[in-house]
Amino acid sequence: MEIDKPVQIELDTIYGWMQSHVISRHPWDIQSLEKVVKPSSKLSAQQHLSIYRRSYFSRLRECMLVQFPALSYALGRDLFIQFTDIYLAQYPSQSYTLADLGQHFEHFLEENRPDKYQEQKEWWVDFMIQLANFEFQVNIKFDEIADENYHLVKDISIKDDHLNVLPICELYAHDFPISIFYKEAINDKSPEQPLPQKSYSALIRRNYRLGIFELQPLQYHFLKVLKETNSVKESLSRLCSEFDLDQNELMATWSIWKEAWIEEGFFIKK
Amino acid sequence: MKNNKEHIQNLPNLGLGVGLRGEHFNHILEHRPKVDWFEIISENFMDSGGRPRYVLDQIAEQYPVVMHGVSMSIGSTDPLNFDYLKKLKQLAIDTKAKWISDHLCWTGINHINSHDLLPVPLNEESLAHISKRINTVQDFLEQPLVIENPSTYLTFQDSTIAEWDFLTYLTEETGCGLLLDVNNVYVSAFNNEFDPVEYIENIPHDRVVQMHLAGHQNQGDYIIDTHDGPVIDEVWKLFHLAWKRTGGTSALLEWDGNIPEFEVCHEEILKAKQFMDTLVFEEVKNDRKQENSRLVSNPIDFMVNPVSKEFEITYGDR
Structure with a gap:
């Protein structure tokens, strides 16, 4: 000393x-x-x-x-x-x-x-701030420690109660089409600055690679509840009551979502 | 300390290696090139739970790996960051790293990180200070540290010891090894007006574990260590001298700016073979000069992930 x-x-x-x-x-x-x-x-x-x-x-x-x-x-x-x-x-x-x-x-x-x-x-100004937030989130999720040791669901006939979303599946609600702008900008498509418009998106990491998906409002809310509850049944039920939807119509819609999201690698087997 | 010295002197010559860069991940995984070993930037992987770490784990199973850090800040007066050192140690265990190196530098004080390899005043006081910190780090890591000479762009009025003597004393005080960056010797010698040959002649050759080679940019009055091109003839001459004096060590090419295809990087380091025993120049490569005020020493390409280039799947509206 x-x-x-x-x-x-x-x-x-x-x-x-x-x-x-x-x-x-x-x-x-x-x-x-x-x-x-x-x-x-x-x-x-x-x-x-x-x-x-x-x-x-x-x-x-x-x-x-x-x-x-x-x-x-x-x-x-x-x-x-x-x-x-x-x-x-x-x-x-x-x-x-x-x-x-x-x-x-x-x-x-x-x-x-x-x-x-x-x-x-x-x-x-709000657009720039929301874009900054989104971009940094993309950086974080790219290298975040998360379980990648899972079985991706590929079979669309799988029962709903065996489905879970990927460990990294972040959902965003923006006041602008932030993720569309982001994708076009990084792919050198010279997007114009967008006007305010509600947008919903999901950022997933599958086998260590990132993907961004645009979502409809109902899809966003469904996935949000699914992430919370890990239950398709519970998520559909809440969607029905919160948005006053017809259950049969929602089940028909869900089967379309399910097939598409399985195809795109959204789900892992519980 | 005695054990550290013996440990250092018994480290293997791994051959000719290449710095692992994100741009080459796919090529390496697909082609499994015949490279003797890879050097990784420690900070790029120690917190990684994503693709960089996933790729590294596969590479570490098939190639010898050496860890090279840029943020230990061994010369700083801030307390050592033991959270950082803990992660460094764990990464070394996970990758079975042959050794861990960092630079004779400080990166900031008062908890600020400039992310540059800032020069240390070379005098008795700093020697005692840095020796003590190296010993602490080595005790914590349970292995000797390997210290690299950074490229420097100024000399402090307070410096009273030549850098080659400073490194010699450090090895004597701590048993640490040396990573001799031959290009940095050339760059620092030009910028600070000393003789690079005298430098190479006077370092403790038996403590040199590894050598670095790289390209640089000559701006006329000064040289920037840009790691963005092939090695010039004068640096190969210094490498030849260092090779003779050390008896040969592991050698690695650093290429961090304007990173070319993997094969180009690999071919550049393989040229070292022709400069080990003799000096044969097939074509003259002298200093390159680029009129660019944005030239950066220690370029950042190797320290941040270009995530926007890492998307595999992007979809439109559904």
């Missing part, structure tokens, strides 16, 4: 100084630079340090662009990068993994929405 004390202070000082110069968006205290960093025959102390500073911002901007490809498309690269730089200043990474870099971005956008003090909110 006797050795550590002065070391900590000395290293702390240098590290604190360098870190603030590398990650800060504000101008530097240039006077102090040559007291800490040696100039070389080719570069000044400031130029040496600038290499780290440029790399810091470039690296993390690129990372954010990878994590939010649809949002960066929607905002436009330049505006996205402007947001990113402010975000990095407000929420510098505190994780050992870059996978967490964008975890506060949705919250940051909400905090910094341009219509924050307006009574009438602008819908396009």
